[in-house]
Amino acid sequence: MKAATPTGANIALFLAGLLFGLGLAVSGMINPAKVIGFLDLAGAWDPTLILVMGGGLALTLPAFHFILKRPAPLYGQKFHLPTLTQIDGKLIAGASLFGVGWGIAGFCPGPALAALVTLNSSVLLFVAAMLAGMALHRLLLE
Amino acid sequence: MENFTPITGLIGGLLIGCAAVLTLWASGRIAGISGILSGLLFPHKTDTGWRALFIGGILIGAACFAWFNGGVTIEIQTSPGLTVIAGLLVGFGTRLGSGCTSGHGICGIGRLSRRSFTATATFMFVAIVTVYLTRHVLGGNL
Structure with missing residues (x-):
């Protein structure tokens, strides 16, 4: 039986979620039209998404390097990192299917969740379908 | 580039980066929304x-x-039918491909994962092609 998540980690994860949601909203990525504006190279191109990813990576690239040299996270026994290392068909097929859905709607999972606060019916529909897609994968392939 | 919002984009990106760094540092986990x-x-x-x-x-x-x-x-601007299809693709695809824009794009590239570089390049490319097809070839008739 796995140990429950330490309280300190739970508090940090809630704060991290808060920062994440705030970042998605501040950056405008919560708006699918803005994401499609980035993906639409042949249209009125909006490069904002590059700065969002660049801002994120400017912190994660150096910080992860040092954090992962530590023996363990601040709260908890070990790091929970992905174990797969091979580039396989599932990775490419999954990323491709995701890319098609992202291109059609302009929503990836984080912004879609954050956009739920608008109570817009299209967002609710998208998130419901996204959860169904995740469940389908679980039932068919896991 | 009339829709370009570099300052809020960068601030939002830095907030998302802080969230990802806090998550890994405190709890040892990857801030990947689709996985969580x-x-x-x-x-x-x-x-x-x-x-x-x-x-x-x-x-x-x-x-x-x-x-x-x-x-x-x-x-x-997406019709309800296409919104459902996009949601299913995003949900299923992110599970099959082990991550989305946050898990692969911000965190995975942040720890220099080859799988995440590959996945991010794949879903970006496919999404750009999808937007080109839906916006410029099919002319928004979907």
């Missing part, structure tokens, strides 16, 4: 609380922005 969310669909006893706190944080963070900003703009 899908774990809530079929919950385990000891593995649910931190996921719910993180997702709750996203919603509250976005709601705080909407509150202080006096609302949040989202524009959705």
Whole structure:
């Protein structure tokens, strides 16, 4: 039986979620039209998404390097990192299917969740379908 | 580039980066939204609380922005039928491909994972082609 998540980690994860949601909203990525504006190279191109990813990576690239040299996270026994290392068909097929859905709607999972606060019916529909897609994968392939 | 918002894009990106760094540093976990969310669909006893706190944080963070900003703009032009298809593809694809824009794009590239570089390049390319097809070849007739 796995140990429950330490309280300190739970508090940090809630704060991290808060920062994440705030970042998605501040950056405008919560708006699918803005994401499609980035993906639409042949249209009125909006490069904002590059700065969002660049801002994120400017912190994660150096910080992860040092954090992962530590023996363990601040709260908890070990790091929970992905174990797969091979580039396989599932990775490419999954990323491709995701890319098609992202291109059609302009929503990836984080912004879609954050956009739920608008109570817009299209967002609710998208998130419901996204959860169904995740469940389908679980039932068919896991 | 009349829609380009570099300052808020960069600030939002830095907030998202802070969230990812806090998550790994404090809890040893990857701030990948699709992975965290899908774990809530079929919950385990000891593995649910931190996921719910993180997702709750996203919603509250976005709601705080909407509150202080006096609302949040989202524009959705996708028909309900296509929204459902896109949601299914995003949900299924992110599970098959082990991650989305946050897990692969911000965190995976942040720890120099080859799989994440590959996945990010794949879903970006496919999404750009998808937008080109839906916006410029099919002419928005979908």
